[in-house]
Amino acid sequence: MTVENTTHQGRRLLRTLNGEAVWPPPVWLMRQAGRFLPEFRAFREKANFLTRCMTPDIATELTLQPIRRFAMDGAILFSDILILPWAMGQSLDFIENKGPVLEPIRSESDLARLNPRRVAEVTAPVMETLSRLRRALSEPVGAAPANSVTLLGFAGAPFTVSCYMVDGGSSREFAQTRLMAFSEPSLFDRLIALLTESTVDMLSAQIEAGAQAVMLFDSWAGLLPPTEFRRHVIAPARQIVAALKARHPCVKIIGFPRLAGIMALEYARETGVDALALDTGADIKAIAAQAPPGLVLQGNLDPISVLAGGEAMRREALAVREAGRGRAHVFNLGHGVLPTTPPEHVGELIATIRNIDT
Numbered sequence: 001m002t003v004e005n006t007t008h009q010g011r012r013l014l015r016t017l018n019g020e021a022v023w024p025p026p027v028w029l030m031r032q033a034g035r036f037l038p039e040f041r042a043f044r045e046k047a048n049f050l051t052r053c054m055t056p057d058i059a060t061e062l063t064l065q066p067i068r069r070f071a072m073d074g075a076i077l078f079s080d081i082l083i084l085p086w087a088m089g090q091s092l093d094f095i096e097n098k099g100p101v102l103e104p105i106r107s108e109s110d111l112a113r114l115n116p117r118r119v120a121e122v123t124a125p126v127m128e129t130l131s132r133l134r135r136a137l138s139e140p141v142g143a144a145p146a147n148s149v150t151l152l153g154f155a156g157a158p159f160t161v162s163c164y165m166v167d168g169g170s171s172r173e174f175a176q177t178r179l180m181a182f183s184e185p186s187l188f189d190r191l192i193a194l195l196t197e198s199t200v201d202m203l204s205a206q207i208e209a210g211a212q213a214v215m216l217f218d219s220w221a222g223l224l225p226p227t228e229f230r231r232h233v234i235a236p237a238r239q240i241v242a243a244l245k246a247r248h249p250c251v252k253i254i255g256f257p258r259l260a261g262i263m264a265l266e267y268a269r270e271t272g273v274d275a276l277a278l279d280t281g282a283d284i285k286a287i288a289a290q291a292p293p294g295l296v297l298q299g300n301l302d303p304i305s306v307l308a309g310g311e312a313m314r315r316e317a318l319a320v321r322e323a324g325r326g327r328a329h330v331f332n333l334g335h336g337v338l339p340t341t342p343p344e345h346v347g348e349l350i351a352t353i354r355n356i357d358t
Helices: 012-017 038-044 049-054 056-070 083-087 108-112 116-122 124-136 158-167 175-183 185-209 226-247 263-271 284-290 303-308 310-323 343-354
Strands: 002-004 021-023 074-076 092-095 099-102 150-156 213-218 252-257 275-277 296-301 329-333
Touching: 012 021, 012 150, 012 213, 012 252, 012 329, 038 056, 049 056, 049 083, 049 092, 049 124, 056 074, 056 124, 056 343, 083 116, 083 158, 083 185, 099 158, 108 185, 116 124, 116 185, 124 150, 124 185, 150 158, 150 185, 158 175, 158 185, 158 213, 158 226, 175 185, 175 226, 185 213, 185 226, 213 226, 226 252, 226 263, 252 263, 252 296, 263 275, 263 284, 284 296, 284 310, 296 303, 296 310, 303 310, 303 343, 310 329, 310 343
Parallel strands: 002 021, 074 150, 150 213, 213 252, 252 275, 275 296, 296 329
Antiparallel strands: 092 099
């Protein structure tokens, strides 16, 4: 059924993830808590990135900033996908203008040093943040009414996390990771298996701490050819979804196999995710025509259009909104908000999506 209203009546995002075709669609944005907000940048001077992630007072505030300013339908935990390998004992630094730097995992002995038993204790502050957020969202936050915002947890998918762990940082190609997958498949399979099991445990803990839905980010899935995609993207995601559903039958899971192209549909069918997040290059109408029954779609406005703002942004945003009309669709971007995006553009985007007269 379609609901015609512009208010935050109930948790519109959670209703959509449960398969309801809400109109206008709920909206939240990847990287909505980020450098484009001046109030976010103020915290960069107070603590480094890891400290911000691991300090509940700070992480709670950063998660709530876009809710307070824009009344988003979803609040996604402020954290990072690399918290997991760091919690297992891999060194991690975030370098300004460079990104994450890790001691690479390249051998059996490197892998043996990782200890998944540390994760629960090390990530306890993250779970405390989620508990605080769940309480905070039970009250009004800015213009968002009490109990109107869905709290989202997340994790990096095993392949994407392994890219950073093996290559030792950011890359366009992640050649070392892909080389290990081909030349040392046994070692790479053990790394993926370790990450799969640990991701299940971490996401389960997030749900128990208050997350009402979770998202699995596979940002570099599109680097793999189909056979490797099935082995290192689809298979681990299927295991994660099955394990989480066994522990938490009502939880909703969003999968984001970025740059997957035509493989995105196979990913959705084979993994059992409740929602498929689409990157900028995907055609929502074409995906919807071939999608499994009941699959929720999320996305997929080009973040560059939000940076541009104005008529170009409004035109593209309305086209994405219209493409999802009549089905369960969560409006989002095809990737994250760019750091140089004016906050006023984001505000105008949210108003455009929620205006049923346009």
